[in-house]
Amino acid sequence: MSGHSKWANIKHRKAKVDAQRGRIFTKLGKEIMATxxxxxxxxxxxxxxxAAIARAREANMPLENINRLIARATGELDGVNYEEVNYEGYAAGGVAVLLKALTDNRNRTAPELRHLFARHGGSLGEAGCVAWMFDRKGFLAIPKDGLNLDPEELMLLLIEEGAEDVREESDVIEVVTDPGDLGRIRELLSEKKIRFTGDEITMVPNSTVPVTDRNTAEKVLNLLDALEEHDDVQRVYANFDIPDEIMNEIDQSA
Structure with missing residues (x-):
């Protein structure tokens, strides 16, 4: 879970910058069309x-744009046909990386991703080389700021409702569920007027790789950052566990 949590936190801090560049609209648009x-x-x-529409609206994508994307996807308007493809590989230090991409040209996407892996000390692998290290789960995060329930009371309630794992981080409560239970947990929180973010079906590592060397940690994070920036990549999952002190050093020097 560490890799998912820490990378999710990094992405959360980057979200506003990504939105300004318009890159997030491209990714969300592809996801809406594919689904x-x-x-x-x-x-x-x-x-x-x-769920894809909810993420797009959270990023302030106009409803008109969303409706146009759906119309293209269902054949009412001409559009590009995107194919869902998974890519797998290793970052520096033996960290497993799993990617979910939407592409209209595999012959372009694979070499570009291979180049990014090599550039940052990793390697793109064959299908199936790391997928077995991840489990498909539901995930969401509940910000502690403005929470109208005691955190411990909320965590017990979520476990009673079937959440598989609930953990308290510095500023959020993270919830992991069976994919089929995510909707029920989401409805429960909405009924209780509890704000949540990042709700999605995700891939959670079933084991983690400790990364205690700062140079290696920077290579791992730089690779994940570069993969996130690629227009065809929709999701990036990794199983690293970087100590908080190293993460803080990297964050402060950025």
Whole structure:
């Protein structure tokens, strides 16, 4: 869980900068089109599309843009056909990296990703080389700021409702569920007017690789950052465990 948590926190701090560059709109747009094409354009009948739309609205994507993307995906307008592809590899220090991408050209995407891995001391691997190190889970984070319940009381409630893992971090409470239970947990929080962020079906590492050397840690984080920046990459998962003191040093020197 450490790799997921710490990388999620890094991405959260970057979110506003990414949105200003417009890159996040590109990624969200691809996700909306792919989920609408796969499960239909009605968000009430397509939970994956509903979640993608919620993330797009959270990023302030105009509703008109969202409707246009859905129309393209369902054939009402001409659009690009994006294919979902998983890529796997290793970062420096033997850290496993799993990518979920949406591409209209595999022959372009794979070499570009291979170059990014090599540039940052890693290597793109074969299909299946690291996927077994991750489990498909539901995930969301509850900010402590403005929380209307005692954190311990909330954590017990979530466990009673079927959450598989609930842990308290410095500024959020992280919740891991079975993928099928995420919707129920989300509804519970909404009913109690508890704000949550980052709700998604994700890939959580079932074991982690300790990274205690700062140089190696920087290579790992730089690779993940570069992969996040790639237009075709939708999700980046890794199983690193970097000590907080090294993370803080890197953060302060950035």
């Amino acid at each position: 609408a094409r796969r499960g239909g354009g009605d968000p009430e009948a397509n939970p994956a599309l509903k």
